Amino acid sequence: MFENLELFITVNGAEAILIVGLILVTGLVLDWVARPLLRRWADAREAIVVEAITIASSGQFTFWTLIIALRLWADQPTAPTLSATTLRVLDIAMVLAVTIFLVRLITNLVDTFLRHRHIGNISLINNLLRGLGALAVGGTLLVSLGVPLGPLLTVIAGSSLGITFALREPLSNFFAGVQILAFNRVRPGDYIRLASGEEGIVTDIRWSDTYLRQLANNVVIIPNAQMITQTMINFSRPEPELNVLVDFAVGADADLEQTEALVLNVAREVLTATPGAVSAFEPLVRFNAVDATGIRFTVVLRAQSYTDQFLLRHEMIKHLRQQLQAEGIAPPTQIVRLQNQVVPAHATHPAETNQ
Template sequence: YGVPVGGLLTLVAGSSLGLTLALRDPLANLFSGMVVIASSKIRPGDYVRLSSGEEGYVTDIRWADTYIRQISNNLIIVPNSLITNTIMINYSRPEPEMAVLLTMGVSYNSNLDRVEELVIAVASEVMEEVPGGVPDFTPMVRYNTFNESSIDFMVVMRGKSFNDQFLIKHEFIKRLRSCFQAEGISIPFPIRTITTAGPIPIQIQEPDSIRTPTPNGQVAGDGRQASAS
């Protein structure tokens, strides 16, 4: 029929290549979405953090994208091909309960046994009274560092979900500070103590601006003769 077969094949091949390239990402996201939905590794309501730093609550998983709402109420839309190829922390799995860790310190002259007793008492009170705490969890205290100005320790509590940690820490800090104040236990701030081998000589010298010649020709303050100009 007079149709150039070579040109037609080139056109078909070029069109196929262009179509393949155009559909590569959408198809990858589609297949990845099927994997995400089928695997149930993340579900709406889970709190997740991606290796790229984004974190928040999963609100929706669609065929092409996953929607994540940050605590600041911003919405992150992540292609599912990235979801299946990234390292992710799911704070809601295998169970929503999670440890609540808080590091602090007390001064070197503190009675560490008494400090531990008070911290555990306050933490246990918080676990029972603050919404989101786990009442049957026994808090722990572990001393871990001789710091520059303090002996540091870690307090281990437990929250029912990721978001509960904020109120738990808030109430614990307020109550423990009041308890420490009543007991005379100080939470130190960084200080520097300078020790010398003996007294430090101090020389006080008057500024040149106030060394004025006296009527007898001397310079006040150092006994020098004023020079004639």
């Protein structure tokens, strides 16, 4: 492929050195200046394919310009002739460079897609692609060196049954992880709760385990096989927003119209001022019980995610209690039952005892 490249240069040694130097400088400029600029441009516009190509082509321009410069220099009458071994090494290096570029392109396409979709890093996919890429590069190298792959594949196929039996547990977790990703059951960033009680934010899906980070910042490691056999609640699907219910109560003699209007005003202020709240949501108040202590009601708010509900509920209870006290709305009556209480001898009015 390089037989006719010597037509572009003369036998003059100074001109050959100049052309080779320009080729090397061009490769360095493309690799270290133009490529990063193009990558930032593609990242800003979410051009996934272009960005993946720029990432995968890291070092490619420098490598190919070095190969071209070396072959051009070797074609000069005054340059030493490259040995057959050196030419063979260069040919193998070029084949490996193309293979590595293709493997990196596929891997970076997946990484870029996950990042732009805010899915996060998934180790299972990344490691699987890296493993397949390593096999592709290794197979290409063996073929380039003239090593026959047929006997090697026969040995691998013959021992696959024993390997499968010995690794049945890891393989079951591996294919369970593939099923989790294929059916899009969960993805990094989702807040989930399992029937067994474990809950947290999914941080990673690996070969055999799924990692959850609890609100206490602890890590829970769950085998992938359990992730597909247990009942699961995904609080981030189909959307991360959720209603937040805040239970409250007032005295039995409270003015319900006044109470409802006050609670709604407080709820609107809390939704507007609290981080993580859906400020555009119109809150609701529903009276739901009357008993001897007072009247109970529920305030319906809305949070942007599962973890935002705790601060929202905290602010609502704090502000609502303060406003109810300021408006003179009585709290619910407390009924205290006393059993087997010994009345002090100096007590003026003995307490009644309910048996």
